[in-house]
Amino acid sequence: MTISIAHLGPPGTYTEQASVVYINWLTKSTGVEAMLSPYPSISQSLHAVADGQAHLAVVPAENSIEGSVTTTLDTLWQLDNLRIQLALVLPIVHTLISCASSLDKIKTVYSHPQALAQCQGWLERFLPTVEIIPSNSTTEALQRLEQETTMAAIASSRAAQLYNLPILASGINDNPENFTRFWVVSQGEMDAAYQVTKAPASHTSLAFSMPANTPGALVKPLQIFAQLGINLSRIESRPTKRSLGEYLFFIDVEADANQTHMQSALTELSIHTEILKIMGTYDVLPVSAF
C-alpha cells in the first residue's frame, strides 16, 4: 500500500523534511509506503486531504520563535472533516545558500517571511545592505540561484543538497532554540492500515467560538480544565473574521479526548461555547523515531 502526503513545496521545505521523518517512521512501524505531494500553499495541502486528493497532509502548527502558523489554524477551522493524528517537533537550522563567491557579492536574499524573521539579526550584522525579499516558501527561489549569482536564499542544508547548491553560512538563525511543531492531518478517522498511535493519546486540540464574543468569557473554559486537573499546553486566539474584537480560541490540552475526565470537560465546555470542534486527539512522535 502506498499513500500520498500533501505538504508545502517546492521540494526541500522544512515541512517536506518533517514529512520524510514521518514517512520513515510510518514505513518502519506499519510497512505502508508513502509518496510526497508538494502543494504551493499550506491551505492547498489541507484542502487536498479534505477533497480526497491526498491521504494525509503534514502542516506546520507553530514555531518557537515566530509563533502560530495562522493559515494552518484558520484552514482547520474552516474544513470540518479533518483530524490531527500526530504531532512531531523538528529542530530548525537555517543556512544561507548562494552561488556568489563571497558574502559581499550578495545583493538580494529570498526566503519565507518566518525564516527571514528568524535570521533578522544575522542579516543585519553580515548583510546590512542587501534587499530582503519574502517568498511563499523557503525553497521557492532556489531554482534561480544558479543563474543569478548575486542572489541568496535562506533554507535548510537539506534543501541545498537537493538542489546541489553551495552553502555560504550555516546555523544563521538568531536563536539556536528554534523548533517547529508539525501536525499530521487526515480526513476523519485515520485508515487502520496506517494508524499507529494507541489510546490514550497524550494531546487533544480544541477550537471554539464563544456566544458572548468577549475574551473575558474565556475564564470559564479555562476553569473547567483547571478544576479537572487537565493541563493546558497552549492557547491561541484568532479573529472570527466577522467583526473586529470577536475571537475564536484554539486550545491544546494534555489528555485523550476519550478519557472520562476529558469527556466531562468537553460536555461542560459545550454549554459555554458557541461552536466547539475537537480537531484531533493524538500523540507526539518520539525523538527516537528520527
Added chain:
Amino acid sequence: MTISIAHLGPPGTYTEQASVVYINWLTKSTGVEAMLSPYPSISQSLHAVADGQAHLAVVPAENSIEGSVTTTLDTLWQLDNLRIQLALVLPIVHTLISCASSLDKIKTVYSHPQALAQCQGWLERFLPTVEIIPSNSTTEALQRLEQETTMAAIASSRAAQLYNLPILASGINDNPENFTRFWVVSQGEMDAAYQVTKAPASHTSLAFSMPANTPGALVKPLQIFAQLGINLSRIESRPTKRSLGEYLFFIDVEADANQTHMQSALTELSIHTEILKIMGTYDVLPVSAF
C-alpha cells in the same frame, strides 16, 4: 511645533493613511503640526521612537480578518521605553492597481502578505492563473507598475491616487467587514503639547510572562479581572522565543490603569506573573475625528 510620525512606508500604506487621520485630528485639537517619516518595516518605525529619531509611531496592532500583527507585539515587548497613547480603527478597502488594459493581461500580483490573504477568494475567482508575490508593504511594488504592464498590486485607492496609477477593480477584499486597529506609540509619557487624551482612559494594554510556563496558569490572571468586574477585550499569546511551548500573554482590558480597581488588579497580577509590562493606558479615537 512640528513633530515627526514614524510609520511603515513607502508612502500610501494603510499605516500612513492612519497616520494622516491621526495628524489631522492632532492639529485640529492642539495646533501641533506633524510630518510623516516612512520606514521600511514596522519594527524600524518603533525603534525610531525608542531611539529618539521620531516623536511618535503609528503601527498596526490587529486586523479583523488576519489577526494580530505579531511584529508589533514582539517589538513592543522588547523595547522597554515605549507607551501606547491612542488607538484608532480604520476600514480597509483593497483595490487592484495596474497599468494593464484588462484583467486577462495580468501575470503577477504583488502586495503585503496580509492584503494578499484578505483578497485570496477574489484572486482565485478573477485571476486564477497569476503568480502571487508577497512584498514588505502594500505600496512597495507600485513604482514598478508603470514600466511593467503585466504586473498588478493590491493597495488602497488612496495609494493609486498618490502614485497616479489606474484602479482595475475596487473593494476586492473577500470580507467587507475588514478593519485594522492601529496604535499611536510614544517614548514614555507623551509630551503635554500633543497629549489630548484625558483620564480616565478607556483601555489598558498589558503584557506578561508566567513563572510556571504553562498557559493553564493563565486562569489566575483572568480570574483577577473577572472578580473585579474588569472586561477583557482581547487576549493574545506569543512565544517567549526561549523554548517551544513557553508563552507571553498580551491582554487588553477596558479600564484606565490608574483607576482604583485596576490598581488592585495590577498589584495582584504582579504576584502571579514573572515580568509584567503596562504597555499603555489610552482612548480610542472617535469616528467623528475622521
